[in-house]
Amino acid sequence: MRALVTGGNGFLGRYIIEYLLERGYAVTAFQRSSAPGLEGRGVAVVQGNLGDSAAVRKAVSGHDAVFHVAAKAGIWGDRRAFWEANVIGTRNVLAACRAEGVGRLIYTSTPSVVFSGKAFSGADESVPYGRNWLCHYAETKAIAEQEVLAAAAGNLRVCALRPHLIWGIGDPHLLPRVVERARSGRLRIVGDGTNRVDITHVHNAATAHVQALDALETGAANGRAYFLSQGEPVLLWEWLNELLQSLDIPPVQRRISLPAARRIGAFAEGAWSLFRLPGEPPMTRFVATELAKDHWFSIEAARRDLGYRPEAYSTQQGLVDYIAHLRSFSTPS
Numbered sequence: 001m002r003a004l005v006t007g008g009n010g011f012l013g014r015y016i017i018e019y020l021l022e023r024g025y026a027v028t029a030f031q032r033s034s035a036p037g038l039e040g041r042g043v044a045v046v047q048g049n050l051g052d053s054a055a056v057r058k059a060v061s062g063h064d065a066v067f068h069v070a071a072k073a074g075i076w077g078d079r080r081a082f083w084e085a086n087v088i089g090t091r092n093v094l095a096a097c098r099a100e101g102v103g104r105l106i107y108t109s110t111p112s113v114v115f116s117g118k119a120f121s122g123a124d125e126s127v128p129y130g131r132n133w134l135c136h137y138a139e140t141k142a143i144a145e146q147e148v149l150a151a152a153a154g155n156l157r158v159c160a161l162r163p164h165l166i167w168g169i170g171d172p173h174l175l176p177r178v179v180e181r182a183r184s185g186r187l188r189i190v191g192d193g194t195n196r197v198d199i200t201h202v203h204n205a206a207t208a209h210v211q212a213l214d215a216l217e218t219g220a221a222n223g224r225a226y227f228l229s230q231g232e233p234v235l236l237w238e239w240l241n242e243l244l245q246s247l248d249i250p251p252v253q254r255r256i257s258l259p260a261a262r263r264i265g266a267f268a269e270g271a272w273s274l275f276r277l278p279g280e281p282p283m284t285r286f287v288a289t290e291l292a293k294d295h296w297f298s299i300e301a302a303r304r305d306l307g308y309r310p311e312a313y314s315t316q317q318g319l320v321d322y323i324a325h326l327r328s329f330s331t332p333s
Contacts, residue, residue: 001025003213004063006050006093007070008043009035011170012108012163015206016067017043023210030059031070050089053096060096065104065213068093068148071141073173075287076272076280079136086140087147094151102156106212107148109160111198111227111297112138115286119293121196125225125301134286145225152223157216160225161208164297168202168318169325175243179326182244182252186282189255191292193237198229198296203313211306226302231310233296246323261288 003020007013008029020027021041028044029035035045048055050070060066072085090107097105114120115130115138129146133139145160152158167175181187208228215221241251256264265288268281302308 001065002028002063003065003067004028004030004060005067005069006030006059008045009033009038010069011172012166012202012205013067013069014038014170015168015202016069016209017041019206019210028059028063030056050092051084053092056089056092057096057099060093060102061100063100063102065106066093066097066102067106067108067209067213069108069209071108071137073137074280075135075137075284076269077136079140082136082140086137086144090144090148094148097156098151104213104216105148105151105156105158106209106216107145107158107160108209109145109162109225110138110141111162111164111295113142113145113162117289119195120295120297122296122298124298125227134284134289138286149223149225157219157222159212159216159221159223161205161212161228161302162225162297163200163205163208163228164198164295166200166202166205167322169322170202175322178240179244179247179249182240182249187252188261189237189252190261190288191255191258193235193255195236195292195294196233196296197236197294198227198233199239199315200229201310201313201315201318203318204228204230204308204310207312208302208306208308211308215306220305224301224305226306226308227297227299228302228308229297229299229310230315231299232315233294234315236291243319243323246319247326258288258292261292264288 003025005013005017008017009031017027029038030046039045046059072082113129114127117132129142148158148160205228212221244251262285265283265285268283272281
């Protein structure tokens with residue numbers, strides 16, 4: 001089996017590649033920069049941009065399966081940049097797969113494709129795509145996912161995976177940002193602090209991608225999307241405070257109501273747009289909503305069709321390993 005992983009040097013991409021190598025597959029990573037660590041493992045690295053259709057086709061050529069993991073993520077930025085990476089880039093991957101006769105495509109999506117500003121408590125894949133996006137990432141990923149699933153055919157079998165809040169050792173964004181904001185005293189509980197959310201350990205997310213490839217071989221998952229998580233939603237603020245206290249950081253106790261957080265977010269979005277300020281606003285309406293409301297989903301479809309078993313790497317084990325990893329960097333040698 002010859003497999004291409006777009007964004008192979010990223011957080012999730014590296015874990016997927018590890019599992020593919022364990023199977024003895026020939027693996028290629030397509031990304032914007034070099035990756036000495038991957039090359040040292042025998043992974044072929046092809047540099048290029050998803051917006052370059054010729055580069056994408058050249059990278060895809062000669063492969064049996066493609067894992068399209070690369071994307072532009074974030075809560076803020078130029079819509080054109082999100083569109084170029086997430087929509088045009090995915091179209092280029094689809095076109096390359098068709099032109100080069102690739103038989104399997106696994107697309108890394110996100111639960112944000114169903115964002116509507118409402119809470120989700122155990123929703124399954126029948127929930128419709130979102131609206132009132134408040135976030136270019138969610139909007140463009142939804143458009144791309146729909147186009148991927150519409151491409152499902154006998155000669156190109158596709159599926160989309162929606163892992164929720166991926167975390168674990170090597171996470172460059174989610175938990176490190178939470179820890180940094182908590183250390184500086186800039187983190188606030190939004191809402192009443194009782195909302196439950198899904199999280200997905202990176203080991204389980206990567207395993208699901210490889211399981212999806214197996215499922216596509218039988219056609220079971222063709223043309224379908226799947227929510228992924230640990231299968232046990234956590235009380236968001238209680239879980240984050242457990243992490244913080246384990247790192248000797250005071251727990252987050254100060255609160256702000258959702259309406260107040262949304263007003264602050266709207267003001268910050270306006271200021272960032274008007275004055276073209278660098279970086280991301282400290283709060284947006286999208287983030288305020290996500291921090292305050294339930295958003296957890298049924299993973300029964302993934303269990304049934306993919307054989308997905310998140311118990312293989314439990315939330316508690318993941319937290320213990322993650323804390324030990326962080327402490328190893330702060331312990332004097």
